[in-house]
Each structure stands twice: as structure tokens, then as C-alpha cells.
Amino acid sequence: MIQTLRRSWPGVPWVAPTVVLLLALSIYPLVFSVKVSLTGPAGFSLANYARLVQDRLFLQALAQTLLYTAVALAIEFVLGLALALLIDSLGRGRALFRAGLLAPMLLPPVVVAVIWRLIYNPQFGVLNGTLRSLSINTSALTWTSGEGGALASVILVDVWEWTPFLFLLLSAGLQALPYEPLEAARMDGASSWQVFRDVVLPLLKPVMTLAILLRTMDLMRIFDQIFILTQGGPGFATETVSLYIYRTAFRFFNFGYAAAMSFLGLGLTIVFAKSLMRVMRVSK
Secondary structure, X not given: OHHHHHHHOOOHHHHHHHHHHHHHHHHHHHHHHHHHHOEEOOEEOOHHHHHHOOOHHHHHHHHHHHHHHHHHHHHHHHHHHHHHHHHHHOOOOHHHHHHHHHHHHHOOHHHHHHHHHHHHOOOXXXXXXXXXXXXXXXXXXXHHHOHHHHHHHHHHHHHHHHHHXXXXXXXXXXXXXXXXXXXXXXXXXXXXHHXXXXXXXXXXXXXXXXXXXXXXXXXXXXXXXXXXHOOOXXXXXXXXXXHHHHHHHHOOOOHHHHHHHHHHHHHHHHHHHHHHHHHHHHOO
């Protein structure tokens, strides 16, 4: 039988180790997580999922995650597109500018969080130190320690690190645009804004969709930067779904409820991705 299998599918011996590894590291943990999320004290139960709509802390963490995602994505997309258009319009020196803009993205997120934690330090941080040198009173500028500005401060760190990612994708999309439609629009007397609105944006939609999808998936599961900068504080001001799942699973050891929250987050991300693809397809 093995010889017959080898003759029928000669590539099976080469693919089999990868399939086994995939099953062991991906499929089995996924199935096990589903089972855990659907298991209660008396066996099969949907109690973990029913609890989600009644958990005020989870709903607050979800709202803050969505707010964080929306604000950070909007700023990063606008800045990334503006930088891509600006650098693309330059003549010489574009490669140097691109290399400089990509530098923040090359740093590990943990390193970025530690650097910005030092920058934000109210006593000896470079930010408050610079403001004090300009004779500005910084006693009220606590950045990540105050409820009012903590979320904004964390968003700023994400914008600083990941705007280059959107810039890279959008810049590559601009470089790949066909020359003929752009030249035809200019010859017809279209202004720069009309060329951008009626030619560049429609042609750039596939790249824009990809960029938004990738950043949304990453932002929805943000954990490391917030954990290092604020640990979800002060109070609950910067708590996200990923942080709440972490606390539920590894501090309170409620793995079933943590798994249910994870699958809800996955479901929301899938719904957003499908909705975005539908919107982009309709607006062509």
C-alpha cells in the first residue's frame, strides 16, 4: 500500500513532515481551544460566550481596542499615504529618505516600548526635559500615568513605529502604477488633485485594502507595547482585549473564558476583513 501511495502521490513523503508539524502546532491547539471555550463545569456549555455580553470590563476593553485600532489606523494611513506621495515626487535622494523612514519599523516592538517608556518618564524623560528647557511647566504632563492622555500616548508610539509599514506598501503601490493613465489624465488638462482622486486612488485600491487589512489585524491584537508602557493602566484606561485575555488566562487561570474572548476577537476581525473587501469591490 505504501508503494502504491508513493507511485500515486510521489510528493507525499516530502509534504508529510510539514503537514504533521502544521497539525501539531496549529490545528490541534485551535481545536483544543474551541473545546476549552465550550466546556463548563457540567460538560458542554455556552456559558463562556454568554458571559461576554455581560462582562462590563470585557466590553470596555473591546471598546478601547476598537478605538485604539480606528484612531491609530486612520493616522498611520493618512501619514503613510502623504509620505509615499511626497517621497515619490522627489527626484534624487528618494532611496535615502525611504531608508530613514523605515528605521522605526526595523526595531522590535518591545525595544520601541522601552525607549518610549524612558522618553515619557515625567522626571528624567527627554520629552519633559526638552519642554522644561523651553521654560514650560511639565508638572501636569504625566503622559502614560494620567487617564486622560495615556491612550493617546500609546497610540503615538504605534504611529511612530508602524506608519513606515503603510508608507512602504503604499510607496510600492505608487511605483507600480501604470504610466499611461496618469499621462493621459495630465494631457486632458486634469489638475494634480483630479489625477490623484480619479486615477491614482482607484488604481491604488488593492494595495490600500491590503495595507488596511494587515494593520487592522495587527492593531486588534496589540499587546506588547501597551503591556510595557502602561500594563493597561492607569486603572483600566489602556486595557485592550489582548491584555484582558492575558490576565484572565494567566492570572486567574480561566482558560475557557479567555479562549471564548479570543474567538470573539477573531470573529470580529474576519467580519471587518470581509466588510472591507466588499466595500472596496463595490466602490471600484
